[in-house]
Amino acid sequence: MVKTSQPARAGFKRKITNLGDEGAGHDVQVIYSSAASAGSRYGGAGRRAADADGVRKERDRRLHLCRAARRKIRFEHCGGLWTKKDPKNVGSYFGYIFEAQYINGIIAGYMSKSGKLGFVAAKPIPQVLQNINAFTLGARLVNPKATTQVIFTGDWSLPVKEAEATNSMADQGIDVFTMHVDSPKVVVQTAAKRGAYVCGYHCSQAALAPKAYLTGAEWNWTDLYPKFVSMWMKGEEIPNFYRGGFKEGLIKQSPYGPMVPEGARKHADDIKAKLTAGSYVIFKGPITDNTGKVAVAAGSELIQTNATDVKLESMHFLVKGVKGSLPS
Numbered sequence: 001m002v003k004t005s006q007p008a009r010a011g012f013k014r015k016i017t018n019l020g021d022e023g024a025g026h027d028v029q030v031i032y033s034s035a036a037s038a039g040s041r042y043g044g045a046g047r048r049a050a051d052a053d054g055v056r057k058e059r060d061r062r063l064h065l066c067r068a069a070r071r072k073i074r075f076e077h078c079g080g081l082w083t084k085k086d087p088k089n090v091g092s093y094f095g096y097i098f099e100a101q102y103i104n105g106i107i108a109g110y111m112s113k114s115g116k117l118g119f120v121a122a123k124p125i126p127q128v129l130q131n132i133n134a135f136t137l138g139a140r141l142v143n144p145k146a147t148t149q150v151i152f153t154g155d156w157s158l159p160v161k162e163a164e165a166t167n168s169m170a171d172q173g174i175d176v177f178t179m180h181v182d183s184p185k186v187v188v189q190t191a192a193k194r195g196a197y198v199c200g201y202h203c204s205q206a207a208l209a210p211k212a213y214l215t216g217a218e219w220n221w222t223d224l225y226p227k228f229v230s231m232w233m234k235g236e237e238i239p240n241f242y243r244g245g246f247k248e249g250l251i252k253q254s255p256y257g258p259m260v261p262e263g264a265r266k267h268a269d270d271i272k273a274k275l276t277a278g279s280y281v282i283f284k285g286p287i288t289d290n291t292g293k294v295a296v297a298a299g300s301e302l303i304q305t306n307a308t309d310v311k312l313e314s315m316h317f318l319v320k321g322v323k324g325s326l327p328s
Helices: 006-018 035-042 051-068 098-111 126-142 158-171 186-195 220-232 262-277
Strands: 075-076 090-095 116-121 147-152 176-180 199-203 212-221 241-244 252-253 294-296
Touching: 035 126, 051 090, 090 220, 098 126, 098 176, 098 212, 098 252, 116 126, 116 158, 126 176, 126 262, 147 158, 147 176, 147 252, 158 186, 176 186, 186 199
Parallel strands: 075 090, 090 241, 116 147, 116 176, 176 199, 199 212
Antiparallel strands: 212 252
16 A cells, blocks of 8 residues: 555554454555655546656556556555556555534634635646635635635645745734645644634644644545555455445544534534435536636535545546646
């Protein structure tokens, strides 16, 4: 399995401890890719960044190595896409964490006094845009006039730029922040120092800013990893393309901070219950982008699903209410 981050390590640790006798005679390894190499997981996701061709070539090279490996070896890659042209012993898995960012947005909509929200993001690839858009839609569910200022730093781990982006937005009166970068620590602590609230990402950062942390979007690999390993050891077929959100248990929500009022909690919990039941679609038309163009037509939906419909992972727009632009 290829993955980086603290939640992935937690999932692998549980996987190893849960194997018991079933794991006898099997070797399971996890490769924690660096921030730079982790970018390859987005190679087939419809990204339009300048380095897309290089990323795709690197992805294809790795898949070729997997194809050449013994068929008894299973490769699981977090993110990216899988097609019928790819090796059968390679799989792609990912969580629709934008569902949790939608809940973040709902809470942010209640807690922001200015109606101005901030999002510090690494690169404008589909998974990041999903998070920005879902966060904004969640906030505007509460406050239709809420806006989200987004600043792209240009890479996954640039602490100085992340701090500069946070301070710049705080100077503009933005009072609730979230992010999609490798390490949210800088944004969380900088926002807190500026007297703003923050919604976390990846795992809970409540301990870093207990008076500012509202809630957060977290990964939950501790169920998926043991499941996949157990299926592989039993000879059961593992899906080559696996996606899921709250319903599938791939993500979770950080506990609400004590400052979040009961009304906000109830609203967020009601929506979360519908997402968990699979009865709520976030990207449901009509949705316009921030240039006035139709992004999702009336009657159309971008549904969270495990099927191989990759429209969600080809997202290249910012919804109405987002202040920022994308490369052409």
